[in-house]
Amino acid sequence: xxxxxxxxGAQPAVDILLDGLTNLEYRGYDSAGIAVxxxxxxxxxxxxxxxxxxxDIVNAKxxxxxxSTIGIGHIRWATHGAPTTANAHPHSCNCGRVAIVHNGIIxxxxxxxxxxxxxxxxxxxxxDTETVAHLVATKFAQTNDLTEAVRLATKELExxxxxxxxxxxxxxxxxxxxxxxxxxxxxxxxxxxVASDVPAIISYTKKAMYLDDNQIVTLTPDSxxxxxxxxxxxxxxxxxxxxxxxxxxxxxYKHFMLKEIHEQPDVVRNVLSGKLKAIDEPIKLNEVTLxxxxxxxxxxxxxxxxxxxxxxxxxxxxxxxxxCGIAVDVEPSSEYIYRKTITDKNTLVIGVSQSGxxxxxxxxxxxxxxxxxxxxxxxxxxxxxxxxxADSLVPVNAGIEVSVAATKSYMAQVISFYLLAIYMxxxxxxxxxxxxxHELVVLPxxxxxxxxxxxxxxTCAKKFSSxxxxxxxxxxxxxxxxxxGALKLKEISYINATGYTAGELKHGPIxxxxxxxxxxxxxxxxxxxxxxxxxxxxxxARNARMIxxxxxxxxxxxxxxxxxxxVPEIDELLSPALAIVPLQxxxxxxxEFLGKDVDQPRNLAKSVTVE
Ligand code: M6R
Numbered sequence: 039x040x041x042x043x044x045x046x047g048a049q050p051a052v053d054i055l056l057d058g059l060t061n062l063e064y065r066g067y068d069s070a071g072i073a074v075x076x077x078x079x080x081x082x083x084x085x086x087x088x089x090x091x092x093x094d095i096v097n098a099k100x101x102x103x104x105x106s107t108i109g110i111g112h113i114r115w116a117t118h119g120a121p122t123t124a125n126a127h128p129h130s131c132n133c134g135r136v137a138i139v140h141n142g143i144i145x146x147x148x149x150x151x152x153x154x155x156x157x158x159x160x161x162x163x164x165x166d167t168e169t170v171a172h173l174v175a176t177k178f179a180q181t182n183d184l185t186e187a188v189r190l191a192t193k194e195l196e197x198x199x200x201x202x203x204x205x206x207x208x209x210x211x212x213x214x215x216x217x218x219x220x221x222x223x224x225x226x227x228x229x230x231x232v233a234s235d236v237p238a239i240i241s242y243t244k245k246a247m248y249l250d251d252n253q254i255v256t257l258t259p260d261s262x263x264x265x266x267x268x269x270x271x272x273x274x275x276x277x278x279x280x281x282x283x284x285x286x287x288x289x290x291y292k293h294f295m296l297k298e299i300h301e302q303p304d305v306v307r308n309v310l311s312g313k314l315k316a317i318d319e320p321i322k323l324n325e326v327t328l329x330x331x332x333x334x335x336x337x338x339x340x341x342x343x344x345x346x347x348x349x350x351x352x353x354x355x356x357x358x359x360x361x362c363g364i365a366v367d368v369e370p371s372s373e374y375i376y377r378k379t380i381t382d383k384n385t386l387v388i389g390v391s392q393s394g395x396x397x398x399x400x401x402x403x404x405x406x407x408x409x410x411x412x413x414x415x416x417x418x419x420x421x422x423x424x425x426x427x428a429d430s431l432v433p434v435n436a437g438i439e440v441s442v443a444a445t446k447s448y449m450a451q452v453i454s455f456y457l458l459a460i461y462m463x464x465x466x467x468x469x470x471x472x473x474x475x476h477e478l479v480v481l482p483x484x485x486x487x488x489x490x491x492x493x494x495x496x497t498c499a500k501k502f503s504s505x506x507x508x509x510x511x512x513x514x515x516x517x518x519x520x521x522x523g524a525l526k527l528k529e530i531s532y533i534n535a536t537g538y539t540a541g542e543l544k545h546g547p548i549x550x551x552x553x554x555x556x557x558x559x560x561x562x563x564x565x566x567x568x569x570x571x572x573x574x575x576x577x578x579a580r581n582a583r584m585i586x587x588x589x590x591x592x593x594x595x596x597x598x599x600x601x602x603x604x605v606p607e608i609d610e611l612l613s614p615a616l617a618i619v620p621l622q623x624x625x626x627x628x629x630e631f632l633g634k635d636v637d638q639p640r641n642l643a644k645s646v647t648v649e
Pocket of ligand 1: 344345346347348390391392393394395396399442443444445529643644645646
């Protein structure tokens, strides 16, 4: 979603701001802007659409703008007000002396706006953020102190915010604060950076301090002061960021998505490393702190997640129930938080999130925590807000994922669920996982084989790229694979794709089948193979264009299916981890063939930080 960058130091701020925003572009946005202080004047530059539009405006006045060594920048994903230049950040006050960028939502902005308008503030946008700019300006007029103005202003705000503020009259000072939205300060030599996410600043510094809720940081080129909302000075916890700038390079691939799909064999190896040491040894999950006796007493598990993470959670349900015999419910976080949920100290609540910043999932786990449940977070970002809510953590180690469409993080989540399910079963005394552990160890080679034959999938993609709709069918443990395959396709190609349990097809969806409808059957060997084959026959009888994704070598399939995507043979229980790879590739090649913006699909954001 939105992204923030700030800089104060001795270098031209503009280059650092634009570079930082470029590295946040992957998050999805629809307008951008910066504010700088040139010769004692705060100046705002904004543009709707791609960041390049802003760069063009800025570059035309570069020699003027680069005199500023302080600035704030923002990419906006519209929530309040259309994605126009007027609504783009930074926002300012009547006199134009304050500039502010904001991530999150100010929930009481209507009341604040009404009050501020009565006091004479003139609003130029439809955003919730502009209220903060006017509010800070009002408080500054009373205190003549920017930190105090921000502190007093935030006391009146309800909702979520990460804010970065500069003021024309307080040269060489940048103030930042947050509540329920991430923000960190990067520390250089005689300079500081502010960012809503690591990629914005990782090429400048690895030394950083994460802000906690309600903390306010005041930066000058050579000082950093941290206070809480009551004005108490706090000690600073400086850490070294565990990221490498190289993660933000496409490394020769046309898109980040393709690169990330290809990283999956190594992602599996990484996830297993240190946790699955030998197939005859129990799984080790050091950051799972749930007491072993309590684990044995669990009567219920609830898993909350959104989107792709929800699909990984559905596989988690299947295997935890199978291996451990504990009932598991999986629910979209956005539903979980709006109903009465029944949890207690014998309920384990698992939050799954690539980013660890998905607002609905954060709210869901906080809600469960209040009810006394142990919270286990499965995330790719151990530095995230969600990870900080965790009693137990399963870091999935996929490395930074840039493409909006999640691929390698899904793989890492799925593999982490296998480890978690086996770990829990072993604690409960079930010990028959030698074969599955062996399958996990050889999985990366099988994925490599699929990747080595990607041209076949590319051919299939081309053949079906003119379809307006797509149906994916599967049963059992691969039903989530069908949902995820369909989600990947619709996300990046905008083709209407739906996943169904194959048995449900004849209860309604079959009415849609004709010669224009591709039906992709996920036909992995195992107990539901024959059933899906029959369902595929039923679809074929309605003239659907049949595609199979299978590990079977049965020649008879050639009569039923127009195209067959083959993968190496695999244990049915682990098959979702292999079957998803060709579906990711299929979606990728269809979108690429259609000329879509694969890494930054329209309307989507990498992390959805609003409910
Ligand atoms: O960061 P999270 O895993 O919590 O994000 C949840 C969804 O927004 C995310 O999985 C989304 O569905 C992906 N873009 C799918 O590719």
